[in-house]
Amino acid sequence: MxxxxxxxxxxxxxxxxxxxxxxxxxxxxxxxxxxxxxxxxxxxxxxxxxxxxxxxxxxxxxxxxxxxxxxxxxxxxLGLTRDYNVIIVGAGNLGQALANYSSFGRLGFKLKAMFDINPKIVGLTIKDIQVLDMDTFETFVNENNVEIVYICTNRDGAQDVADRISKTNVKAIWNFAPVDLKVPEDVVVENVHLIDNLLTLSYFLKEN
Amino acid sequence: MxxxxxxxxxxxxxxxxxxxxxxxxxxxxxxxxxxxxxxxxxxxxxxxxxxxxxxxxxxxxxxxxxxxxxxxxxxxxLGLTRDYNVIIVGAGNLGQALANYSSFGRLGFKLKAMFDINPKIVGLTIKDIQVLDMDTFETFVNENNVEIVYICTNRDGAQDVADRISKTNVKAIWNFAPVDLKVPEDVVVENVHLIDNLLTLSYFLKEN
Incomplete structure (x- = not known):
């Protein structure tokens, strides 16, 4: 091809x-x-x-x-010839929503754990997925051959997560935080910038 | 201009x-x-x-x-010269996540209510926002001058919601369901197709 x-x-x-x-x-x-x-x-x-x-x-x-x-x-x-081990950082509503999308798993994106810093959430099990403390992030990522991280933190926490990711073997970030992350060249980032999308909608609504 | x-x-x-x-x-x-x-x-x-x-x-x-x-x-x-009345259809994790984004409200997108068909969720108040039954959808939309609907239902429910929207005065849909909605020409739709985005990420990861 x-x-x-x-x-x-x-x-x-x-x-x-x-x-x-x-x-x-x-x-x-x-x-x-x-x-x-x-x-x-x-x-x-x-x-x-x-x-x-x-x-x-x-x-x-x-x-x-x-x-x-x-x-x-x-x-x-599109790379769907094998499975990918995935984790979610930020186990709030958005992180939990992504954890619930069974279609991701069917396509081969296997969710292995969620991470958070909030002691009220850490330790919970949401739909069979454990919410772990960020303290164990690097260890977990390395031991479980994680390849993709979905970042569902707020804006202020996202770059810190990206920095920690950059020091591991993870080479792909799906970023939902409203910020453009700085990462090494060999790390790919796909952004879902919700506000950008919403403002495009209001533009079209206004023009309509 | x-x-x-x-x-x-x-x-x-x-x-x-x-x-x-x-x-x-x-x-x-x-x-x-x-x-x-x-x-x-x-x-x-x-x-x-x-x-x-x-x-x-x-x-x-x-x-x-x-x-x-x-x-x-x-x-x-971008149309940010005034406020827009907004509702969310689908009060699951994703709908709740969007309801929690305070930045949307600060930009003028004022969330007035959430709607669901699940009797376990209908009647709840989530962050000061009531979850109403879809039975009252058209009445609420008309009485509250709703202009934008965020669709956070699953794939199967989304087109039905879009059809009901099309019979109201709402002219803008922010669609999170993994389906391309059929709507009249004067209704604008912005899609957040998460799977499309994730598959783009896996393409780049593979190519990297």
């Missing part, structure tokens, strides 16, 4: 393909043309053909795409 | 400017050059000048930007 030089815009569309293909699989749809796919997913058929050509192209002229093959190939590109 | 034909990419950068300018204000920084702004925010200085020129340009040669003016102007563009 020629996976090089794929634009960020294409990468960011792939999870959406993955999501829709899963839905089709669940509905027993075996193959689909770029035109039909276009109708459900909302990208143009030509956009779809272009996007998928980035990865060698899975379609066959006159047949369309094999839904299962395409789903699996896109899954491979 | 010439606000027409601004690209979506620019719009999506504005909340980040807004966030950083707020931080500067809090730190008593009164003015800043595009070069300095570039250092903290991570966009190039030329990108920043281009972005801000879209709105008439606030900078002065040799002086830079007045932080407070720029913060307020961008706030205006």
């Amino acid at each position: 020629k996976e090089k030089n794929i634009s960020l815009a294409v990468i960011r569309r792939l999870p959406k393909y993955h999501r829709y293909l899963k839905e089709m699989l669940d509905n027993d749809i075996k193959r689909i043309s770029s035109k039909e796919l276009s109708k459900v997913i909302g990208f143009t058929a030509s956009q779809i053909r272009q996007d998928l050509n980035n990865f060698g192209g899975f379609g066959q002229q006159g047949y369309g795409y094999n839904v299962e093959d395409l789903y699996e190939e896109i899954g491979k590109i | 010439k606000e027409k034909n601004i690209s979506l990419a620019v719009i999506r950068r504005l909340p980040k400017y807004h966030r950083y300018l707020k931080e500067m204000l809090d730190n008593d920084i009164k003015r800043i050059s595009s070069k300095e702004l570039s250092k903290v925010i991570g966009f190039t200085a030329s990108q920043i000048r281009q972005d801000l020129n879209n709105f008439g340009g606030f900078g002065q040669q040799g002086y830079g930007y007045n932080v407070e003016d720029l913060y307020e102007e961008i706030g205006k563009i």
Whole structure:
């Protein structure tokens, strides 16, 4: 597969393909043309053909795409060929909400523990997941081969967590705190900046 | 102000400017050059000048930007000149997490109620916010001039909520359910598709 030089815009569309293909699989749809796919997913058929050509192209002229093959190939590109050990730092409402998303686990993101500094929360077990003290963070991460940390702390605590992560083998952070984290170059960060999203909504509401 | 034909990419950068300018204000920084702004925010200085020129340009040669003016102007563009009445549908962990974000309220997004269908949750008061039954949804929305709904239901319930919203005067949905909602053209939707975001992270982790 020629996976090089794929634009960020294409990468960011792939999870959406993955999501829709899963839905089709669940509905027993075996193959689909770029035109039909276009109708459900909302990208143009030509956009779809272009996007998928980035990865060698899975379609066959006159047949369309094999839904299962395409789903699996896109899954491979997205790194879904194996499980990832995950922990959550910040076991408040948001952390607990993420712990409850069973779909993450089904995709291979295996939640191993939650961490907090609040003595009222540390020691609890939430949906079979223990809330541990941040004192044991580095030990746990190293002993359990943790690869991804979801940061669900408040803004002030997030950079400190990122600094501690940077000294471990964890190379991926999913950050929900409203701050842009400073991390070493080999650590990837995906941000969910809720306020940025909400302000985009109010912009569109105003313009509407 | 010439606000027409601004690209979506620019719009999506504005909340980040807004966030950083707020931080500067809090730190008593009164003015800043595009070069300095570039250092903290991570966009190039030329990108920043281009972005801000879209709105008439606030900078002065040799002086830079007045932080407070720029913060307020961008706030205006984002629709932050007045309050919005907001409700949350789905009072589970995620809904409760959003209800707890005091920063939304400070920006003018005033949470008026939460709604749920679970009899165990309906009737509760969470941080001064009542959880109401979905039976009273339309009445409440109309009587309280609700303008924005945050959808925090599961995937299966979300479209039904969107359909009910579409029959009211609400014109903005902030959707956290992992589904692309079908709504009338005059309703704007901002999605937080967590799984899409997580799969982008695993892609980058794999590529790293």
